[in-house]
Amino acid sequence: MPRRVDHGERRAEIAEALVRAAGRLGLHAVGMRDVAAEAGVSLRLVQYYFESKEKLLLFGLRHLAARFGERVSARVAAAGPDPGPRAVIEALLAAALPVDAESRTFHHLYTSYAVLSVTDEALAAQPFIKDPDAAEATVAALLRRAADAGQLAPGTDPAPAAAGLLALSAGLGTSVLVGQRTAESATEVLTYHLDRVFRPAVGTG
Amino acid sequence: MPRRVDHGERRAEIAEALVRAAGRLGLHAVGMRDVAAEAGVSLRLVQYYFESKEKLLLFGLRHLAARFGERVSARVAAAGPDPGPRAVIEALLAAALPVDAESRTFHHLYTSYAVLSVTDEALAAQPFIKDPDAAEATVAALLRRAADAGQLAPGTDPAPAAAGLLALSAGLGTSVLVGQRTAESATEVLTYHLDRVFRPAVGTG
DNA sequence: ATTTTCGTGATACGAACGTACCACAATAAT
DNA sequence: ATTATTGTGGTACGTTCGTATCACGAAAAT
Numbered sequence: 001m002p003r004r005v006d007h008g009e010r011r012a013e014i015a016e017a018l019v020r021a022a023g024r025l026g027l028h029a030v031g032m033r034d035v036a037a038e039a040g041v042s043l044r045l046v047q048y049y050f051e052s053k054e055k056l057l058l059f060g061l062r063h064l065a066a067r068f069g070e071r072v073s074a075r076v077a078a079a080g081p082d083p084g085p086r087a088v089i090e091a092l093l094a095a096a097l098p099v100d101a102e103s104r105t106f107h108h109l110y111t112s113y114a115v116l117s118v119t120d121e122a123l124a125a126q127p128f129i130k131d132p133d134a135a136e137a138t139v140a141a142l143l144r145r146a147a148d149a150g151q152l153a154p155g156t157d158p159a160p161a162a163a164g165l166l167a168l169s170a171g172l173g174t175s176v177l178v179g180q181r182t183a184e185s186a187t188e189v190l191t192y193h194l195d196r197v198f199r200p201a202v203g204t205g
Numbered sequence: 206m207p208r209r210v211d212h213g214e215r216r217a218e219i220a221e222a223l224v225r226a227a228g229r230l231g232l233h234a235v236g237m238r239d240v241a242a243e244a245g246v247s248l249r250l251v252q253y254y255f256e257s258k259e260k261l262l263l264f265g266l267r268h269l270a271a272r273f274g275e276r277v278s279a280r281v282a283a284a285g286p287d288p289g290p291r292a293v294i295e296a297l298l299a300a301a302l303p304v305d306a307e308s309r310t311f312h313h314l315y316t317s318y319a320v321l322s323v324t325d326e327a328l329a330a331q332p333f334i335k336d337p338d339a340a341e342a343t344v345a346a347l348l349r350r351a352a353d354a355g356q357l358a359p360g361t362d363p364a365p366a367a368a369g370l371l372a373l374s375a376g377l378g379t380s381v382l383v384g385q386r387t388a389e390s391a392t393e394v395l396t397y398h399l400d401r402v403f404r405p406a407v408g409t410g
Numbered sequence: 411a412t413t414t415t416c417g418t419g420a421t422a423c424g425a426a427c428g429t430a431c432c433a434c435a436a437t438a439a440t
Numbered sequence: 441a442t443t444a445t446t447g448t449g450g451t452a453c454g455t456t457c458g459t460a461t462c463a464c465g466a467a468a469a470t
Binding site for chain 2: 188189
């Protein structure tokens with residue numbers, strides 16, 4: 001055989017090519033040949049590492065979700081050591097906003113996959129329910145922590161507040177994506193709503 | 206010539222067939238032949254009334270937006286004679302939530318078009334910026350009216366609050382669409398946030 | 411050293427798509 | 441009555457897509 005190659009690594013490279021090509025052409029318009037050209041390999045190789053387009057797309061979605069998770073984690077880590085609930089939530093939600101090319105592509109493709117999942121059973125299963133549920137649980141837990149520390153506005157119910165913040169962030173992201181709103185404006189709206197959930201910090205200034 | 210036919214009416218019928226077929230198959234998967242079959246006409250007729258698929262899709266989007274506008278107006282009108290700001294806003298936002306088959310299709314296709322508009326210049330122009338901007342202005346104006354009447358929670362800024370409510374509604378709609386959240390749960394979250402914007406009514410009970 | 415297996419290339423195939431073309435009947439215009 | 445125009449059907453064309461097939465070199469395995 002020719003030199004053994006790491007299948008996982010190769011599949012990741014091709015998946016990244018899929019993401020890049022789909023970000024440029026739109027997920028609906030990207031074909032196996034586009035992915036091959038973007039990855040700099042032959043059509044046959046894309047077929048070889050992914051038997052069918054459907055499997056390529058599924059892998060691409062998981063790859064995208066994983067990369068997004070890493071991005072969020074990095075943002076949260078960048079919020080400093082032992083950050084408060086608000087800092088974590090802010091990092092979490094801000095990471096989802098399409099403020100640069102990478103996050104724009106994330107939002108664009110994730111929404112594309114979400115739309116596809118409405119009519120495609122194979123796509124409907126995985127990361128459109130579990131991941132957002134986990135994110136919502138995380139934010140809700142952080143809000144409860146903040147409530148215990150007396151950092152929340154009075155009468156705040158962590159569960160619907162968490163659901164609202166995530167839906168707000170997603171909705172703002174879409175409006176940025178279609179050009180209705182600038183990234184700065186979306187960030188301001190997000191900050192406004194965080195300010196209304198969190199009671200202003202006291203005693204530090 | 207054969208009996209003259211109302212082109213506008215015929216185009217509307219075909220556009221409805223497009224909406225139905227796209228709701229079933231997904232906008233990305235619907236073809237001229239599917240639309241023709243759904244409308245019960247020949248492929249040639251779809252070509253005749255819309256010269257190209259692109260024009261059919263554009264008309265379909267405008268048709269969808271118009272129908273959605275009518276639906277919202279009907280909901281607002283159903284809120285009763287001279288409804289207060291909260292009732293109008295509630296009707297407005299609730300109309301956007303995918304709670305039944307029709308609104309589900311609306312949300313599904315509107316999001317599909319929005320995703321397409323990211324990579325399709327012809328689609329990017331019209332109803333993704335103007336309509337939501339108008340909706341946001343309407344809600345903001347209603348909030349200002351409510352603020353003047355002392356019906357808002359203290360410190361509420363109508364502009365970001367309006368933007369937030371619309372983004373919230375859109376985000377909740379998407380989460381319902383992909384099956385992460387039930388329509389009832391989305392309605393509850395929406396009501397929770399309206400309750401936090403509007404100060405409870407006094408003196409009426 | 412031979413055989414097997416793995417990675418890679420080129421290309422062919424059948425289906426589906428959007429569009430173009432041809433034909434014709436029905437009616438309005440002359 | 442003839443002519444021109446409009447609505448409609450059928451169908452063929454060229455392209456593109458996902459997939460399948462054939463071929464072959466290179467390195468493990470024997």
